[in-house]
Amino acid sequence: MTSKKRSATGISSGTLPVIAIDRRATLPLHRQLYEGFRAAILSGNLGPGHQVPSSRMLAMELGISRFPVTDAYAQLLAEGYFESRAGSGTFVSSSLSMQRNSTKKNVFNSTSARQLSKRSLLIPQYENLPWRYGWGAFGVHQPAFDEFPFEAWSRLVARHSRRHGPQVIHHTNPLGSERFRAAICSYLRISRAVQCEPDQIMIVSGSQQALEITARVLLDTGDAVWIEEPAYQLTRSVLLGAGCRLKPIPVDGDGIDVAAGIRRCPNARAAFVTPSHQYPLGSTMSASRRLQLLNWAEIAGAWIIEDDYDSEYRYEVMPISSLQGLDSSARVIYIGTFSKVLFASLRIGYIVIPADLVDRYISVRMAMDIFPPYLYQEVLTDFMQCGHFTRHIRKMRALYKERRTALVNSIHAAFGGTIELHGVEAGMHVAATLPSGFSDIQIATKAAQRQLWLWPLSRCYANEPSRQGFILGYGNTCEEQIFHAVHQLRDLLVAASH
Amino acid sequence: MTSKKRSATGISSGTLPVIAIDRRATLPLHRQLYEGFRAAILSGNLGPGHQVPSSRMLAMELGISRFPVTDAYAQLLAEGYFESRAGSGTFVSSSLSMQRNSTKKNVFNSTSARQLSKRSLLIPQYENLPWRYGWGAFGVHQPAFDEFPFEAWSRLVARHSRRHGPQVIHHTNPLGSERFRAAICSYLRISRAVQCEPDQIMIVSGSQQALEITARVLLDTGDAVWIEEPAYQLTRSVLLGAGCRLKPIPVDGDGIDVAAGIRRCPNARAAFVTPSHQYPLGSTMSASRRLQLLNWAEIAGAWIIEDDYDSEYRYEVMPISSLQGLDSSARVIYIGTFSKVLFASLRIGYIVIPADLVDRYISVRMAMDIFPPYLYQEVLTDFMQCGHFTRHIRKMRALYKERRTALVNSIHAAFGGTIELHGVEAGMHVAATLPSGFSDIQIATKAAQRQLWLWPLSRCYANEPSRQGFILGYGNTCEEQIFHAVHQLRDLLVAASH
Numbered sequence: 001m002t003s004k005k006r007s008a009t010g011i012s013s014g015t016l017p018v019i020a021i022d023r024r025a026t027l028p029l030h031r032q033l034y035e036g037f038r039a040a041i042l043s044g045n046l047g048p049g050h051q052v053p054s055s056r057m058l059a060m061e062l063g064i065s066r067f068p069v070t071d072a073y074a075q076l077l078a079e080g081y082f083e084s085r086a087g088s089g090t091f092v093s094s095s096l097s098m099q100r101n102s103t104k105k106n107v108f109n110s111t112s113a114r115q116l117s118k119r120s121l122l123i124p125q126y127e128n129l130p131w132r133y134g135w136g137a138f139g140v141h142q143p144a145f146d147e148f149p150f151e152a153w154s155r156l157v158a159r160h161s162r163r164h165g166p167q168v169i170h171h172t173n174p175l176g177s178e179r180f181r182a183a184i185c186s187y188l189r190i191s192r193a194v195q196c197e198p199d200q201i202m203i204v205s206g207s208q209q210a211l212e213i214t215a216r217v218l219l220d221t222g223d224a225v226w227i228e229e230p231a232y233q234l235t236r237s238v239l240l241g242a243g244c245r246l247k248p249i250p251v252d253g254d255g256i257d258v259a260a261g262i263r264r265c266p267n268a269r270a271a272f273v274t275p276s277h278q279y280p281l282g283s284t285m286s287a288s289r290r291l292q293l294l295n296w297a298e299i300a301g302a303w304i305i306e307d308d309y310d311s312e313y314r315y316e317v318m319p320i321s322s323l324q325g326l327d328s329s330a331r332v333i334y335i336g337t338f339s340k341v342l343f344a345s346l347r348i349g350y351i352v353i354p355a356d357l358v359d360r361y362i363s364v365r366m367a368m369d370i371f372p373p374y375l376y377q378e379v380l381t382d383f384m385q386c387g388h389f390t391r392h393i394r395k396m397r398a399l400y401k402e403r404r405t406a407l408v409n410s411i412h413a414a415f416g417g418t419i420e421l422h423g424v425e426a427g428m429h430v431a432a433t434l435p436s437g438f439s440d441i442q443i444a445t446k447a448a449q450r451q452l453w454l455w456p457l458s459r460c461y462a463n464e465p466s467r468q469g470f471i472l473g474y475g476n477t478c479e480e481q482i483f484h485a486v487h488q489l490r491d492l493l494v495a496a497s498h
Numbered sequence: 499m500t501s502k503k504r505s506a507t508g509i510s511s512g513t514l515p516v517i518a519i520d521r522r523a524t525l526p527l528h529r530q531l532y533e534g535f536r537a538a539i540l541s542g543n544l545g546p547g548h549q550v551p552s553s554r555m556l557a558m559e560l561g562i563s564r565f566p567v568t569d570a571y572a573q574l575l576a577e578g579y580f581e582s583r584a585g586s587g588t589f590v591s592s593s594l595s596m597q598r599n600s601t602k603k604n605v606f607n608s609t610s611a612r613q614l615s616k617r618s619l620l621i622p623q624y625e626n627l628p629w630r631y632g633w634g635a636f637g638v639h640q641p642a643f644d645e646f647p648f649e650a651w652s653r654l655v656a657r658h659s660r661r662h663g664p665q666v667i668h669h670t671n672p673l674g675s676e677r678f679r680a681a682i683c684s685y686l687r688i689s690r691a692v693q694c695e696p697d698q699i700m701i702v703s704g705s706q707q708a709l710e711i712t713a714r715v716l717l718d719t720g721d722a723v724w725i726e727e728p729a730y731q732l733t734r735s736v737l738l739g740a741g742c743r744l745k746p747i748p749v750d751g752d753g754i755d756v757a758a759g760i761r762r763c764p765n766a767r768a769a770f771v772t773p774s775h776q777y778p779l780g781s782t783m784s785a786s787r788r789l790q791l792l793n794w795a796e797i798a799g800a801w802i803i804e805d806d807y808d809s810e811y812r813y814e815v816m817p818i819s820s821l822q823g824l825d826s827s828a829r830v831i832y833i834g835t836f837s838k839v840l841f842a843s844l845r846i847g848y849i850v851i852p853a854d855l856v857d858r859y860i861s862v863r864m865a866m867d868i869f870p871p872y873l874y875q876e877v878l879t880d881f882m883q884c885g886h887f888t889r890h891i892r893k894m895r896a897l898y899k900e901r902r903t904a905l906v907n908s909i910h911a912a913f914g915g916t917i918e919l920h921g922v923e924a925g926m927h928v929a930a931t932l933p934s935g936f937s938d939i940q941i942a943t944k945a946a947q948r949q950l951w952l953w954p955l956s957r958c959y960a961n962e963p964s965r966q967g968f969i970l971g972y973g974n975t976c977e978e979q980i981f982h983a984v985h986q987l988r989d990l991l992v993a994a995s996h
Contacts, residue, residue, distance in 0.1 A: 031816075041785075042824070071815075078815040078923070080752065080784025095786040115767070115799060116858055117718045126672070126861040150660065157873075158656035162648065172842065174624070205703070209867040216739075220615045237865035241714075254578065269613070286578025287539075288593035301613060317569075317576040318529075326540070344670065347871035360614055363624040367735035369707040373845035373871065375655075425576070 021062060029064060033072035041081050041092055049094040052082065123241040131444045134453030135476075137485035140429055142476035143343060144399060152388050156379045163378075174365045175358075176203025176350075177377040183384045184336075184350055192311065193325035194334055196352045202361055203372045205347040207309055208234055210335040211272075215242045216364050217357060218270055218303050218333075226261050226271035230460035230467075232279045235272055235307070244269075248462040251278050255285030258292040266296075270303040275323045276311035280460050280471045281431045282423010290323050297331045304332045310340040312393050314426040315401040330354035338380065340428060340475075341393060346376055400428060406479040407472065410486040415493075419469075428475035431457060433467045434493075440468040443492050452488050519560060527562060531570035539579050539590055546594040549587055550580065621739040629942045632951030633974075635983035638927055640974035641841055642897060650886050651877070658876045672860045672868060674701025674848075675875040681882045682834075682848055690809065691823035692832055694850045700859055701870045703845040705807055706732055708833040709770075713740045714862050715855060716768055716801050716831075724759050724769035728958035728965075730777045733770055733805070742767075746960040749776050753783030756790040764794075768801040773821045774809035778958050778969045779929045780921010788821050795829045802830045808838040810891050812924040813899040828852035836878065838926060838973075839891060844874055898926060901972040901980065908984040913991075917967075926973035929955060931965045932991075938966040941990050950986050 019036030021029060040046040052058075055073050059066040073090060076082040083093045135142070175181065181198040188194035204210045211234075219225065221243030227235060229248030239246055247268055249261040256273055271293065275285035285293075297304050306323045314320065324334040337349035353361050365371075383389050408424055411432065422431040434440060440456035447454045454472070458465035474482065517534030519527060538544040550556075553571050557564040571588060574580040581591045633640070673679065679696040686692035702708045709732075717723065719741030725733060727746030737744055745766055747759040754771055769791065773783035783791075795802050804821045812818065822832040835847035851859050863869075881887050906922055909930065920929040932938060938954035945952045952970070956963035972980065 034816075038819075075815045078782065079818050080782075080786055080788075093784070093786055095784075096789060114854065116855070117714065117716055117721075119718055120715045120858055120862050123861050123865045125857065126864050154656060154659040157659035158652060161652040161655035205867045205871070208865070212866050216615065217618045218615055220617055223615075234865060234868070237861075241862070241865045284576065284578075286591070286593075288578055288591050290578075291540075291594060317573045318532075320577050321536075345869075345872040347867070347869075356612065357614070359623065360618055363621050363735075364618050364739070366624050367621045367706070367732060367739045368710050369703045369845070370732070371843075371845075373703070373874070374843040375873070376871070 021064070023064075029068035030071035030075075033068060034075050037072065037076055038081060041096065046092055048092055048096040050092045051088075052090050052092065054089060119241065119243065122243060123237050130448035131453050131455055134448060134451065137452055137477045137481045137488075138455075138470070138472045138474070139453045139476055140455045140471050140473035141340065141344060142473055143340060143428065144396060144476055144478075145343060147396065147399060148343065149388055149392060152386075153379070153383065156382050157375070160375055160378045160382075172371050174362045174371045175199070175201065176372050177374065177381065180377040180381045181350075183381045187384060187389075188322075188334075188336070188352065191319065192308065192336075193321035194352055195325055195327075196334075197355075200353050200355055200358060202351045202353060202358075202365065203377060204349050204351060205372065206339055206344070206349040207307055207335055207337045208238070210337075210349055210351045211235060211238045211305070211307070213361060213364055213368065214305055214333050214335070214351065215239060215244070216368075217360050219244055223269040224265050224267065226256070226265065226268045226273075227462065228256050228273060228278060229462055230280055230457065230465070231272070231462070232274075232307075233459060236462060239272070246462055251281055251283060253283050255283050255289050256293070258289055258296060262296055267300060268302055270305060271297065272305045272307065273323070274307050274309065276308050276314075276320050277423060277427040279307075279309065280423075280429070280455075280457060282425070282427060282429070284320055284426065285323070290326055293323070294327055294329075294331070298329045302331070305335065306332050307335045309335075309337055310427045311336075312341055313397055313400055313428060315397070315404060316425055324352060330356070333357075341389075341396070342380075346380075348372075348376055348380065400475060403474040403477065403479060403482065404430070406482045407474050407477075407486070410483055414486050414490045429471050429473045431469060432472055433457065433469035436468075438468050438493065438496055440470060443496050444470065446495075447488070447492055450488060450492075452485055452492075454489070519562070521562075527566035528569035528573075531566060532573050535570065535574055536579060539594065544590055546590055547592040548590045550589065552587060617739065617741065620741060621735050628946035629951050629953055632946060632949065635950055635975045635979045635986075636953075636968070636970045636972070637951045637974055638953045638969050638971035639838065639842060640971055641838060641926065642894060642974055642976075643841055645894065645897060646841065647886055647890060650884075651881065654877045654880050655873070658873055658880075661876075670869050672863045673697070673699065673856075674870050675872065675879065678875040678879045679848075681879045685882060685887075686820075686832075686834070686850065689817065690806065690834075691819035692850055693823055693825075694832075695853075698851050698853055698856060700849045700851060700856075700863065701875060702847050702849060703870065704837055704842070704847040705805055705833055705835045706736070708835075708847050708849045709733060709736045709803070709805070711859060711862055711866065712803055712831050712833070712849065713737060713742070714866075715858050717742055721767040722763050722765065724754070724763065724766045724771075725960065726754050726771060726776060727960055728778055728955065728963070729770070729960070730772075730805075731957060734960060737770070744960055749779055749781060751781045753781050753787050754791070756787055756794060760794055765798060766800055768803060769795070770803045770805065771821070772805045772807065774806050774812075774818050775921060775925040777805075777807065778921075778927070778953075778955060780923070780925060780927070782818055782924065783821070788824055791821070792825055792827075792829070796827045800829070803833065804830050805833045807833075807835055808925045809834075810839050811895055811898055811926060813895070813902060814923055822850060828854070831855075839887075839894070840878075844878075846870075846874055846878065898973060901975065901977060902928070904977040904980045905970065905972050905975075905984070908981055912984050912988045927969050927971045929967060930970055931955065931967035934966075936966050936991065936994055938968055941994050942968065944993075945986070945990055948986060948990075950983055950990075952987070 021032045055066055055069040059069045073082060080093055082090050084090050180203060181201040184201055185196050185198045188196055215238050219242050224245045224247050225239055226247050226249045228251050236246060247265040250257050255275055255278055275290060293304060308322060311319050322334060324332040334352035338346055404424060408421060411419055411421060418435055420433045424430050440458050444454040444456045454470040457467055457469035457471060519530050553564055553567040557567045571580060578591055580588050582588050678701060679699040682699055683694050683696045686694055713736050717740050722743045722745050723737055724745050724747045726749050734744060745763040748755050753773055753776055773788060791802060806820060809817050820832060822830040832850035836844055902922060906919060909917055909919060916933055918931045922928050938956050942952040942954045952968040955965055955967035955969060
């Protein structure tokens, strides 16, 4: 462009602000022209109603071919920056009603109000805590990934990713794959004594989504809900996000204290429990507590949410049958996950839904994320049907039992009775409680600097924590690491007690 | 067991109800014993406090080895059905406080109240409508899956499923993979003129989850929200589920009528729009409407949710730049998906979040499903970096343009001006409106019986539909099918007009 004259608003001769073009630039000419015009319009330098030169004229002025100019004009017309008037030519759209300030940046201006939802504020702010993402000694929720049969697994993945019929691409059942649900159903009936049919099973991305959908279907703002005290933190987040009133009920060696729950809040709408292996303290809910809980739910018209997150691993006896299997009034929602048995980044879990609630679950799920991704569902179905799944569980049960025993022995040898261990019969973690006077958060923070990952027990309490201690994951910690890590822990405690 | 005598509650001689064992059954003996005892206890036949014979005695009585008996007893002790009293032996737990009725089945008893949440009732019931799941002619949201480069794709999938470092297994970033977000960021800046940094991008399972998380972060019960009229049905479901008051604002050839919105509800908290290719009518929001909308949002302190679901496909000019790219006050939340360009069962989409809202999005996401699955994120990153992605888009753009033209020509040839087409410049569908007197739902129901999938336009309206017609997807309908399907459609309309 040769003319440097700025034009005023209103129909004029077609003079233009400078639009620099550069033949050596990587951006094609039509794009340079388009962006030059757009910037001039948005900055107010080229006002509404201003006539632009004909494409022939502009091409001549710029000494370029006419094609890039007509391309740029077509784009500006399509997007509504330009308008053409029959017989008169092309103009900046007269309906462009404002000059936007080009010096303003696309950032939050802190003086103006940025109103977010009140309900999102109910969810505790996510904190990137030092002990959260460690990989290695005592990391919680970490399976022995180097023992995973990746060869068999990746063969199945490769096979299914090559299959590309519509059934794969156009897989849109909000409950998930039928084959996969049938496989899970059969596994749950045999191994967990769950009463279910495939049509009651919904595939979800893990326990967390299972809790979230369940809370949406069952609970409203203001509803009172029993949770275990202590409990898994993200269970609290789901319920707080739903606007529920949390009623933390103490747990002891027999699981949640149902009598205390009834005294404290007889009319709760639901109880969230981990009966097979209480998280984090590790107790197993006794038969009498199970029956008490089911009886209460039936009388109160309450729901029981059974999170059976790592029930596959029990070392002295067979896995404990599910609470759901004892339920005679369809008040238990059963939740399971593949995160602990396989690995968490799969993002696959499931819900066993009372038959009369399935439709409501589907409606809620449709609004949330429609349906689960297909590939791993197909892979896991084969993995289960070919026997890899139970073989892997059996192998891991033996391995984790060894690691569990090594951890218990090391702790006893290093601390005598100073540190108490809880929940050693099952799962992939133990809870270690400290004598009074120690701060688990302080020690865990220091430990993380030494690559030792201790999850502080006090963070699992809704009320004032009655115990300080650590959740020690041993799934991904081999025996040699365990001995070393227990020594590190002793050094940290010695340092902390001075 | 030989004794058939039923025992009363209370300490007794150790007589037992019949527990049948069968040496030829596939269930192992210890399991048969365990289940026999458990059933007897749960049915009330074996009361709390009842003494059971010693394992030695029972083994002798049954004429079997002692091992299965001690195994069964250990399990029953661990689960709390039995208790041992030092020096006196083994008893049914005295704390088992009730006899549960064994004849009751685990089903909903319709006379008792089953209270679900009020908020889940706000979401419309999911209907398995006849036209919903068809695969083939005019199916909406279906890409040309047989053109997808499955060979390159499955090579990448296989490669990544063999890699099994902790970075893969222990992938827990709630925003998603860093590499993937960097690739998306660069794509969006270049192709969509989106203003973003990788740390503003959150990977989600698709547009629906993006809408859901966004509604949770931004909106509360009772908030007024502009939606386009007509619009995508599941957008309404999200907002209804959030308890919002929907304000349907008409769309015309320039997109949503901002002036009408301001007249109707100037203080709405948010506007949900599809500026690149309005769903379902297909118009492109003009530049002046875009600026009007942004101005309103800034003045009203409202949020704009830009759902850019199929912006890659535009046939006459380049893809239209995003609304977000024009935003100078960080009020636009930009949503994109891979469902249309690749395929829906991937379940991958993304949100570009204003920088100051990222923390809140993370907190909400943690409570919902923690983090997205890893595999396809890694695969897609490579797919994009190796150029497959843009190559596929280019190829599909040419193919869909041909199909679009074939569809437009066939409709014109078959119907003249009787059927009006909308939104033919872009995307993978057109909207075809019918003359008055036809019911789109009736015709779509009949069409589905002939394997012709017509999505009724009237279902996209929140209020009384002002138009009857169909959304005709052509992404997965080849030219030959198009000619045939248009003839089928003509037959249906002829039959319906009699």
